[in-house]
Amino acid sequence: MTAPDFDPAATLRGPRLTVRELVAGDLDALHAAASDPETWAGHPARDRHRREVFEPFFRTLLALGGAVAVEDRAAGRIVGASRFYVPPDRPEAIAIGFTFLDRAYWGGAANFELKSLMLAHAFAWFDEVWFHIAPGNIRSQKATGKLGAVHAHDARLDLAGQPADWQCFRLTPEAWRAAAARRPSEDVRPS
Template sequence: MFKNSFDPQPEMMDDTLSIRPLMREDIEELFSAASNPEIWAGHPAEDRYKREKFEPYFVSLLESRAALAVIDRRLSQIIGCSRYYVSPDQHDSVSIGFTFLNHAYWGGETNFHLKRLMLEHAFKSFPEVWFHIAPTNIRSQKATAKLGAEHAYNATLDLSGSPAVWMCFRLSKDAWNRVLTSKNA
C-alpha cells in the first residue's frame, strides 16, 4: 500500500472545509452530492449520478480505506469526496483522485481548499503527487493545471477495475510552493 506509514485517511480542516474518513453511514449524503448528471459529464463513469451506478462506486471507496468525505463546515454537510491511492506505475508515490464535488461548489475556491489540505498532508511524506485524469475530462485537467501539476505522460492503467488510458500529471512540492506563493502575493 503506502510507504512511510502514510495515513491515507487523516482528519483535516481549514476555514471552509473539513475532511475525514468516509464512513458507511455517509452514503445518503454523498449520493445527494453526487446526483447531478453534470458532475459526471466528461467522466469515464458518466452515469454515476444514478443510484444503481453510485452504490458500487461508494462500496469501492469504502473498501479502499483511503477515501475522504469533504464537508462544508458552514453547513455541516458532505459536498463530495476524494482519496489517496498508489498509482500502478509509480509504486513509491502517492496519487490524489476519485474526487468529485457537488455542482454548487464549482467555479470557486472549494477544489483549491480541498487539494491544499490533501497536498499539504501528502507532501509531509512524498516529494511529488500524481493525478490521473481521463483524456475527455477537460474540467479536471484544467483544475489540476491550476494546482501547478504538469502533464508527464499518458498510460494505460487499471485504476478502478479495468485498464484505460489516463493522462498522468505530476505535481512536485516545489511547483506547489510556487502556486501557494503566487496566491499569497
C-alpha cells in the same frame, strides 16, 4: 502506502472544510452531493448521478481504501469525496484522485481548499503527488494544471478494478507552492 507513517484516513481541517475517512454510513449524504447530472457531464461516467450507478462506485471507493469525505462545516453536510492511493506505476509515490464536489462548490475556494489540505498532508511524506485523468475529461485536466501539475506521460493502469487509459500528471511541492502563490485571494462561499 509506501511511507510507513502516512495515514490516508487522517482528519484534515481547513477554514471551511473537513476532510475525513469515508465510511459506509456516508452513502446517502455523498449521493446527495453527487446527484446533479451536470456534476458528471464532462466525466467518462456521465450517469454517475443515478443512484444505481453511484452505489457501485461508492462501494469501490470503500473497498479500495484511502477514500475521504469532504464536509462543509458551516452547512453541516458532505459536499464531495476524494481518495489517496498508490499509483501502480509509481509505488514510491502517492496519488490523489476520484475527486468530485457538489456543483454548488465549483469555481470558488472549496476545490482549492480541498486540494491544499490533501497536498499539505501528502507532501509531508512524499516528494511528488500524481493525478490520473481520463483523456476526455478536459475540465479535470485544466483544473489539475492550475495546481501546477504537469502532464508527464500516458499509461494504461488499473486504478479501480479494470485497466483504463490515463493521462498521468505529476506535481512537486515546488510547483504546488508556485501555483498557490499565483492564486488570487478568495473568500467565496458556495451558493
